Amino acid sequence: YACHCTIHGSTVSADYVYDMERTIQGAMGSAAPVVFLQGASGDVTQVDNLAITGPQFGERWRRFVGTRVGAEAVKVMVTAERGRHTPVTACAADVRLSRRRPSQESIATSREIVDEALRSGRFTTEWTFAKERVLVDYICEREPEFTTQAQAIQVGETLILSNSAELFCELGLDIKRRSPFPRTYVVELANGCIGDVAPEHAFEPHEGGYETV
DSSP, X not given: OOSOSOXXXXXXXXXXXXXXXXXXXXXXXXXXXXXXXXXXXXXXXXXXXXXXXXXXXXXXXXXXXXXXXXXXXXXXXHHXXXXXXXXXXXXXXXXXXXXXXXXXXXXXXXXXXHHHHHHHOOOOHHHHHHHHHHHHHHHHHHOSXXXXXXEEEEETTEEEEEOSSEEOHHXXXXXXXXXXXXXXXXXXXXXXXXXXXXXXXXXXXXXXXXXTO
């Protein structure tokens, strides 16, 4: 399922996956195994940013999302026909990537913002992003390239593809469209976390958001 697990709050939590599992096991039995795979949701949360109903966080909204997802899973399980479960095969590949480095002009400005915040003690949102740019520049200097892993698992006519990025939903949908398999599931944040990965147009000045910053 493609949605950030950031509904419950800043505490350590299974978030809406907890309510999803309770709902499924409530219908199928407490011994029913539940495997949750995080879909491509780098830019997807439960929040409707155009709504006027107030913050959509906390226990109520966690229960709302998890129960609905769990109920949908149960509906699919009790109505679906049994499919082909063979062959079962898997493969993995290490991928070498170059880090995306901020411009030197951006770094110079960011250092000024960070220094001023340390002097004044006022830590704004602008300071948060500036600090992150300085840290990224330091990491790029020490390790300009890194290795991550991509995996593919085939179960009959179904393909499960995993990567360690927080993929924007658009990229996940594009992978599904290009796949020759009848059913393809894209799993993010698997075997690591390399941060948000957005389509190129999201880096244009009029697009993107905090993820691309």
